Amino acid sequence: MILVMVAIAVAFILGTTFLATSATITGVARAMDEHAQARQVAESGLSLVKHYLGQTPDWRKRRTPGTWLDRVSIGEGDVTVTALFDPEGNDDDPIELHAVGNYRGASHGLTVKLRVSADDGSSGSAGPVDFGIALAHSLSLTGDARMDSFDSSRGPYSPGNWGDDATVATLAHEVEWNGSPKVHGDLWLAPDADLDAAGLRRGQRRLVSGSVANLAEPFVIPIEPPESGSQPSSPDIPNWGTVTFGSPDGGEQVYHWDELRTGGSVIVTIDGPVTVIVQGEIHFGGGSQVRITENGSLTLYGKGGFTVSGSTPVNEKSAEPGRLTYYGLSSDDIDIGDSGSVYGRFIAPESHVNVSGTGRLLGLLHARSAALVGSGALHHDVNPEVLEGLYDGATGGQGGGSSAGSGRIRVIRWSER
Numbered sequence: 001m002i003l004v005m006v007a008i009a010v011a012f013i014l015g016t017t018f019l020a021t022s023a024t025i026t027g028v029a030r031a032m033d034e035h036a037q038a039r040q041v042a043e044s045g046l047s048l049v050k051h052y053l054g055q056t057p058d059w060r061k062r063r064t065p066g067t068w069l070d071r072v073s074i075g076e077g078d079v080t081v082t083a084l085f086d087p088e089g090n091d092d093d094p095i096e097l098h099a100v101g102n103y104r105g106a107s108h109g110l111t112v113k114l115r116v117s118a119d120d121g122s123s124g125s126a127g128p129v130d131f132g133i134a135l136a137h138s139l140s141l142t143g144d145a146r147m148d149s150f151d152s153s154r155g156p157y158s159p160g161n162w163g164d165d166a167t168v169a170t171l172a173h174e175v176e177w178n179g180s181p182k183v184h185g186d187l188w189l190a191p192d193a194d195l196d197a198a199g200l201r202r203g204q205r206r207l208v209s210g211s212v213a214n215l216a217e218p219f220v221i222p223i224e225p226p227e228s229g230s231q232p233s234s235p236d237i238p239n240w241g242t243v244t245f246g247s248p249d250g251g252e253q254v255y256h257w258d259e260l261r262t263g264g265s266v267i268v269t270i271d272g273p274v275t276v277i278v279q280g281e282i283h284f285g286g287g288s289q290v291r292i293t294e295n296g297s298l299t300l301y302g303k304g305g306f307t308v309s310g311s312t313p314v315n316e317k318s319a320e321p322g323r324l325t326y327y328g329l330s331s332d333d334i335d336i337g338d339s340g341s342v343y344g345r346f347i348a349p350e351s352h353v354n355v356s357g358t359g360r361l362l363g364l365l366h367a368r369s370a371a372l373v374g375s376g377a378l379h380h381d382v383n384p385e386v387l388e389g390l391y392d393g394a395t396g397g398q399g400g401g402s403s404a405g406s407g408r409i410r411v412i413r414w415s416e417r
Contacts, residue, residue, distance in 0.1 A: 042101030239264025246272030321363025
């Protein structure tokens with residue numbers, strides 16, 4: 001009898017505990033859902049104001065700093081948006097928007113700093129050059145992969161020189177996510193992509209720190225092959241020591257090589273403007289290094305793929321992506337793996353790009369597709385100088401972007417609370 005009473009008492013205690021725990025879990029789930037709804041309301045308020053800015057070229061004259069939307073109803077919630085800007089400022093001066101979305105008992109705040117520039121009327125849209133990372137097809141992010149930004153005018157990428165200003169555009173209808181990757185910046189998908197179906201306005205929205213939108217039009221990544229030259233030869237690059245190409249006092253030096261490979265502990269120094277046209281593979285590996293001096297620049301045309309492996313740093317000493325440009329002339333892959341890193345600009349319309357391990361590409365990437373695996377990272381260089389001469393002489397279509405109506409809007413900072 002005593003055992004029965006003990007069993008009943010234990011069952012009663014367990015049941016009471018379960019009910020209390022269930023109530024707590026239900027409350028937490030409700031709070032999370034309401035907070036997510038409040039965030040969407042805040043985003044909707046920002047979208048309304050951004051649309052107004054894009055459609056109103058003289059908004060700075062028409063409006064005054066202060067509250068632009070005051071508890072405007074959106075669905076079952078409401079939003080307040082405050083604008084801070086200099087009424088006497090230039091067109092390129094930024095505007096900061098503070099949005100607070102309310103939904104039932106939850107609220108969510110968003111702060112975004114924008115730069116609104118006038119459209120020149122030449123094309124109602126932007127081309128790939130308007131994006132740090134532009135992909136004509138797919139994008140896959142796995143594990144702890146990361147996309148973010150840095151400014152090479154402030155030095156190399158570092159904990160004190162990175163931000164969430166990356167601009168990423170893909171003509172895919174969705175991004176393949178797996179694990180806990182992060183895009184620190186803004187993301188554009190195909191013009192007809194369903195953002196809700198892609199999960200970017202729901203569960204996966206937290207993976208993008210900035211805005212998510214549709215491109216206005218498809219874009220084409222242009223490229224111009226180099227002029228044909230002499231018969232290719234094999235470069236004399238040892239596995240140790242130092243080898244230098246280029247001359248700081250001379251003109252551009254052009255090489256035609258069967259392939260370009262480095263390994264061992266060799267240090268390849270580029271000291272002057274150098275162009276290399278490679279018929280086969282370009283592979284920087286082992287513990288080799290590629291250094292570009294303040295007088296140097298390296299332009300590579302590759303017909304057989306591009307690989308960085310091992311612990312090889314390519315152009316890491318200058319940390320200026322504009323000093324190294326790679327034009328991919330085939331559909332062969334670009335692979336950056338292990339702990340290799342490269343500061344450069346990559347234009348490869350038909351290439352797939354793999355960044356894996358702790359590999360890093362720092363600069364610009366315009367390619368067919370990309371997959372970031374493990375802790376692979378793409379760091380977009382927002383220094384305007386990185387665009388100089390990028391598409392000189394190249395032809396190709398223009399494409400969608402962040403333009404809307406009379407103005408083009410660029411997000412330069414985004415924060416939440």
